C-alpha cells in the first residue's frame with residue numbers, strides 16, 4: 358500500500374508503515390493481530406508493567422504478531438531512575454533494544470516530565486538503546502533530547518486518552534521544522550482525520566492507542582487510521598514546498614532593491 | 617497540611633439543605649463541565665440527579681472508556697490476622713465478638729499465597745484487624761516479604777500507620793494501601809467507634825496523606841456507605857480524593873464503594889443505601905474524578921457488579937474469602953462480612969471477557985530488582 362520509495366527509517370530499521378499502535382485498553386488482546394493486519398502498523402508499544410514475565414502464557418505479548426517491532430514503554434515510571442530500570446528489564450527479558458520513555462509524575466493530567474525524560478534518555482542511549490521519548494511539544498526539551506541521543510521525539514498532540522486531536526499543532530510544527538530527528542506524534546489523536554492532519558503537516562509517524570482500542574470496532578478503526586496516515590503522508594509528499602513557514606532570510610523577489 | 621482544614625472551610629454550609637435544594641438545571645450544568653467543582657458534585661449527588669441517572673451514566677461510561685479503556689484490574693484480599701482492639705459497631709471482627717481469633721504464621725501465609733497464585737491473581741490486598749501488639753509493623757513487613765515471592769503487586773489494608781511506618785511498608789514491597797474513613801461525619805464516627813485506637817478520627821483522616829508523603833504509588837480511600845448520610849459521605853470522600861490528587865500528583869488515588877452488609881453482630885445500617893443510591897455515588901464520583909480508579913468489592917452481588925462495571929468501575933475483587941485462613945491454610949476464622957459474589961477468579965474473568973472487558977492481573981511490579 359505504501360509508496361514504494363517512501364521508507365521510514367528509525368534506529369537503523371526500515372519501516373513501511375508510519376502508524377505505530379498500542380496494546381493498552383483493549384477489551385480483548387486477541388484482537389490485536391487483526392488490528393495490526395488491518396492498520397498495516399509494524400511497530401507496537403506495550404507497557405512493561407503489564408507484562409508478567411513469570412506467567413508462561415496469558416501475556417499481551419502472546420498476541421503480538423512476530424513480524425511486529427516491539428516498542429516496550431516505561432509507563433508507570435515516576436522518575437528517570439524507574440524508567441531506566443524498566444528499560445533495562447525489558448531488554449534483559451528479550452523485548453529488544455527499542456524503548457519508549459514515559460515518565461509521568463502527575464496522575465491528574467498524565468503530562469510527561471521533560472527533565473526526567475531527558476535524563477533517562479541520556480543514560481539509555483549511552484547503553485545502546487534506541488530511545489523514543491514521549492514528551493510535551495517543547496522545542497528546548499526536544500533539542501536536549503537530540504543531544505541526549507534520542508532516536509526520535511514523540512510529542513503529544515493532546516493529553517493521553519483525551520482524543521482531542523492536535524491541540525499542540527503549532528508547537529509540533531516548530532519541532533518538525535527545527536529538530537533533525539523523526540517526529541512521531543503521540544497521544545491525543547482521537548480520529549483518523551487527526552492522524553491525517555499530523556502527517557500532512559510533516560510528522561514522520563503517529564502513535565495511536567486509545568482511539569483504536571476503545572472504538573466500537575477496533576479492527577475497522579485500525580484500518581481507517583492506517584489509510585488516514587497514508588493519505589496524510591501522500592498529501593505531505595505532494596505539497597508544493599510549503600513546509601517552511603518561517604520567513605526566508607534571502608529575498609528572491611525583492612532582492613533587487615538592495616542592489 | 618491536612619484535609620481537615622479543607623473540610624473546615626465548608627463549616628458554614630448547610631450541606632443537607634444545599635444538596636436537597638439542587639435542581640435539574642444545576643445537574644445539567646455540572647454534566648456540561650469539563651472539570652466539575654465541589655458545588656457541581658453536590659448537584660450530582662442530589663435527589664434531582666437521582667432522577668437523571670441515565671444521563672449521568674452516559675457521560676460516566678464515556679469518561680471511563682476514554683481513561684481506562686476496557687481493562688479491569690482484578691485482586692483479592694488476604695486476611696492475615698483478625699485480632700482487633702477496636703469496637704466498631706458494624707464489624708464482625710469487633711473486639712467484643714466472642715469468636716475465636718486467628719493470625720496466620722508466615723508458613724501459613726506462604727500456603728495461602730501459593731493457593732491464591734494458582735488462580736492467576738497477581739495483586740493481593742493484605743488485611744488485618746487493628747491490633748498493633750499482635751500484628752505490629754514488623755509482622756506486616758515479614759508478611760510482605762513472603763508475599764513478594766508470589767505477587768508483583770502488594771497492597772495493604774491495615775490500621776492507620778505513621779509516615780515512617782508507611783515508608784517501611786514501601787521498602788518491604790507495598791505498592792499501595794486502602795484506608796477508609798468509614799464516615800466523614802465526626803459525630804457519627806464517634807458513635808460508630810466507641811472504643812479502641814480507631815476512635816482517633818483525625819489520625820485516621822490524615823493516614824492517606826501520610827502514605828502519600830511516604831511515597832506510596834497507589835492510595836485508595838472511601839467511606840463505608842450506610843454508616844452516615846451517604847450523600848455527604850460520598851461528597852467528602854470525593855473531595856478528599858481530589859485534595860490528595862492535587863497535593864500529591866505522583867500518587868494514584870482510588871476510591872472504593874463498600875456498602876454495609878449483614879454480618880455476625882446484631883448491628884444493622886442506620887442509613888441503608890439502595891442499589892440506586894450506590895449507582896448514583898459511583899456516577900457522581902466518576903464524573904468528579906475521571907481518572908480515579910474505582911473499586912467494587914464482593915460485598916455486592918454479581919448482577920449489580922456486572923451492571924455497574926461499564927459505568928466507572930475499574931477494579932474488582934475476585935475469589936474472595938473474608939476470613940483468616942480462608943484460602944485453605946488450616947481452619948478458617950470468622951468472616952469479617954458475608955461475601956455476596958462468591959464466584960471464582962476464573963468465573964469472574966470469564967464474565968469480564970463475555971462482556972467485552974479484559975481482566976488485568978498485573979499492572980505494576982517493583983523494578984528495583986534490576987541491576988542498576
Ligand code: SF4
Pocket residue numbers: 700701702703704707708709710711744745746814
Ligand atoms: S472495622 Fe477494622 S478496626 Fe473495626 S472492628 Fe473491624 S477489624 Fe477492627
